[in-house]
Amino acid sequence: MTLIVETVFDLDALLTDEERAWRDKARAFATESILPVAEVDFENKHFRRELIGGLAAQGFLGMHIKGYGCAGAGAVSYGLVCHEIEAADSGWRTFVSVQGSLAMSAIAKHGSEEQKQEWLPRMAAGEAIGCFALTEPQGGSDPAAMTATARRDGDDWVIDGAKRWIGLASIADLAIVWAKDEEGVVRGFIVPTQTSGFEATPIAGKWAMRSSIQCDIRLDGVRVPASAQLPNARGLSAPFACLNEARFGIVWGAMGAARSCLEAAVQRSRTREVFGAPIGSRQLVQAKLADMFVEYEKGMLTAVHLGRLKERGALTPAQISVGKLNSVREALEIAHTSRALLAGDGITDEFPVMRHAANLEAVRTYEGTDEIHQLVIGRELTGLGAFA
Template sequence: MSNQNYDLNSIQKSSKKDLFEAPDYYQIDELLTDEHKLVRDTVRSWVKKEVSPIIEDCAQKAIFPKHLLPGLAEVGAFGPTIPANYGGAGLDYISYGLIMQEIERGDSGIRSTASVQGSLVMYPIFAFGSEEQKMHYLPKLASGEYMGCFGLTEPDHGSDPGSMITNIKDMGDYYLLNGAKMWISNSPFADIAIVWAKDEEGIIRGVIVEKDMEGFSAPEIHGKWSLRASASGELVFDNVKVPKKNLLPNIKGLKGPLSCLNQARYGIAWGALGAAMDCYDTALRYSKERIQFGKPIGGFQLQQKKLAEMITEITKAQLLVWRLGVLKNENRATPAQISMAKRNSVETAINIAREARQMLGGMGITGEYPVMRHMMNLESVVTYEGTHDIHLLITGMDITGLNAFV
């Protein structure tokens, strides 16, 4: 866990002011309540003050800025929709989406940390846990006292989680857990892991594994070109004794982890849009300042074409995720609708990042601007929580009724 034992003083702070202004070409702010805007603006201010000055150096040095965790808790980023009696903020899903949008505008890796905590750790405990589990874990997770991770993906089983080989055996007083998980955000520093494993009947069950359980380790993954300011690792289980009270009692089968992924994908649909907005805002500002052939490059037709297409796609995506948020608040959003929004937002963001990089020319590959960092991060976001192609097939199956997965 070398990533975590960093000296905060070694992280260089940028003196460059964060001038981000969110695009709102269709006055979508008018669709938001005062509470929505207050939540969004609070997180936006925090990102500008705490994330923007350090994130480029953290990404360059592959350091996860762990000191930001208390701040994320304070702005309500950990389980914002969890009821207040369990330590959450009790916010609606549009507020949750706006929080993810603003955090990912700062960096996808920081948003991943919050997404995992809220959607993949707190949500399954809230939805499928016992009352004892909820009261013990959720307040500590909401405050950041505990950090968690989510163990589903395996080294040989990514898009096909039903083929997992991680397993639990009933030993009378406890379960014996064996197996391994891969590409797990937060795992190097997590206090608990929500782990999905097959029981002796081949049924997928969820268990809460604590970091000090003998036989449990979480080695960090190094050498990433993407999400460099995020901590990712493995989960390895070698005859781990898991108390029976740590089993999530109210869920069986693949529905459990997939419902968690739907929560996370919803947040990503909003979050990736934040990265798109940041790239657009950067390119727009640069196009007005960069002089070539005697005038700002924003005055040339091809540059205006790029910017016009960017704002068009952002506006379409803003309306899509807002409507999805309304449906989510009404408990009417389907998994297929969430998949469509996740895929669209990430595709929009990655295309905008690439166009913005071209507009910035050589400066686009430097840490002077956030565009290249966003572009590299989005190469992970387009794959995790369901790949670009998998989400396409989810939509295809939904509209045709025909399963192309098998």
């Protein structure tokens, strides 16, 4: 399936055959399995768990990890999958990110060989669902102020605290929980969600990510054995390494939502007639479409560049911040402009634009707000921190 936006700017020329194959496979799955139910699931706040098996069968879960039943795909291939999934719905790209870029990456990067063997093949197959419990109720932008604690008690660890906005927690089989030990060092733990004292409650009243699951977590004397600790996770650099994997996916995914909105606006501009002609024949409308298209392509070129850097092992956190800040900010602007061009029909579920705009508001907040990424970039430019 060739999209309108692909006929103007030849992005395919920058991709390998393998990357295009991953892209096409993800587009087919998103078109056939997610899009037909996206609007009704958003309306009904329904998480369609039966889609997980399909995502796993396509090899999308933890696809950037090598071995352990994972595909070992390149960074650009992974990005293209995120792009296509989010073009259908941000909630399902979020699922892919939480499962693969956060929970599975935490085990792959920081876990023991035994932990990798136990969990990663099951998670890649969609047989075990993971969540990543880092953000706390008082604010997600300052993880150094974490209040969750982990103390030694004999051969065990006992974890207490609270987490908020934790994706998938109420359906997860395991949680990657981050807490400070008695010395104030941040550590990571694999906590089976059936452990006594672990309670996850879905957050109600959301106007974004309505077909996705985010939860409050209460940790009340959660006791896990020493073998539950991620042995190579010490300090905030450990969860941040996982967050950077997820942020990389967002760079691509947000542009997928933008593409969906832009496609809707272009198609509608050809068929909606006002004052005796299609609105697409009007100069102001063409100017808006052109500006949206240029920002979309700039975002995609940035994503490809970051992907190539990642494949060389040269991608920095500041560069990821550039991509995340730009992609989400421009995707929201494209969604808003597309809504305006669709006029009154733009607020209905006949078009995906309002759903994408609402979801992108959540994407703008998680994995670092605009302001946090601006400060990351500012520190890189000046050498001066301005977070406090």
